[in-house]
Amino acid sequence: MEPRAYFVCPDTDVPSGGVRVVYRAVDHCNDAGIPAVVVHDQPGFACTWFEHATPVVCAAQAAPVPGRDLLVVPEVYGPRLGEIAPGVRKVVFNQNAYNTFHGYDHVTAPGTTAYDHPEVAGAVCVSDDNAAYLRYAFPHLDVRRITYQLDPALWFVEETGAPRPRRLTYMPRKHADQAGQVLNILSQRGALRDVEVVPLHGMNEREVAAAQRSSLVFLSFGYPEGCPFPPKEAMAAGCLVVGYHGMGGRDYFTHEHGYPVPQGDIVAFARQVEEVLDAHRADPAGLEARARTASAAIRARYTPDAERRSILEAFGRHLPGAAAPGVPLVTVA
Incomplete structure (x- = not known):
């Protein structure tokens, strides 16, 4: 044998x-x-x-x-x-x-x-x-x-011909206390006035992938990490990724392809999310083109x-x- x-x-x-x-x-x-x-x-x-x-x-x-x-x-x-x-x-x-x-x-x-x-x-x-x-x-x-x-059949940009809905996703199991702080700060400032907030919880792999392909922003709260999956998958699905690279995510979660913020800096996190949402309101095509560029780069690197x-x-x-x-x-x- x-x-x-x-x-x-x-x-x-x-x-x-x-x-x-x-x-x-x-x-x-x-x-x-x-x-x-x-x-x-x-x-x-x-x-x-x-x-x-x-x-x-x-x-x-x-x-x-x-x-x-x-x-x-x-x-x-x-x-x-x-x-x-x-x-x-x-x-x-x-x-x-x-x-x-x-x-x-x-x-x-x-x-x-x-x-x-x-x-x-x-x-x-x-x-x-x-x-x-x-x-x-x-x-x-x-x-x-x-x-x-990254499974190319799940994690890709879905081209619909229309701007992405202003939908924001996050994993509530990753530092839920910090997620609550960031989201509440944004809510108090009115930054979520036209944004749907969707926690990714109780979903299987295909359901999470479908949710990410139809979302605009993903908030990454995980740290420390080996090589975090959620921000990588969200990026491949065409989301604008804001948050923590978790140390292990520095291989791909850079300022070129995402919006990393210092781990634990709640105000910096909230401020960056608000800036991304405002930028999308002003220039949705430009922000989504940036997301497609990031998706292509990460899909080319993390292949089967x-x-x-x-x-x-x-x-x-x-x-x-x-x-x-x-x-x-x-x-x-």
Whole structure:
């Protein structure tokens, strides 16, 4: 039997870009002839908020083989991730470097983290910012960076021939307290007088994409982030994106293609949104042309092929070759 890659994934069935990428990584591996599965903890669990045909097993069914198989573990498993499936080579799929030290003491002795475990062969991250973080924290660690894709069938500018409705969207699960402050300031100033405000909540992937393609402005409140999906997707859908790049979003969320504001600066955030809305009232065609330029640039960079190639290189290089008896996968709380 060929080497097999086991991708451990949290049992969460709410929209999460990171979980979606785990499933796609498994699909890319299988399409390339590398047998791979998603591993959830509970029997019968699989994500339902997006469409997929990805092979899924529960932890009790997974038995990776030392010397042959690869176990891919999310960074959220913390200090004990190296203890899962003893003897099996592991790679940390770190999709948010700012979670790296969750669960650790404030001063952890050098060489004692999960990233120093002899079975941890390296880490895979999702942005230049996060790669720099991990390389600085762990100079010995093999760090590879992948490129997320944007699904071209979902994230595109819908050309209707008419100006976009003055609709503003945001993710209420991202710093809801700050979203409330920004929106209330704008409301008190009358800046939302002709604006429909739509929280993106309780929607599946296709519904969110449809909402973004018919919106003018997206407010980005997420930070710190690995490589945030919502502002990237909104930009690809033709929204004018205002807000936080979350550190990991600096790869694409620039002044050229968006309206980044300092993290936590509520007044600067509100002021920038008001300026964008006023500019659209004065020159809708000019603002929407800027949005189309940003969409074209980001869609050209974050392609399915770029994701596929980066995932196969990052994870495939860690697959060893020899065979040995399987080791039951024991989850670590």
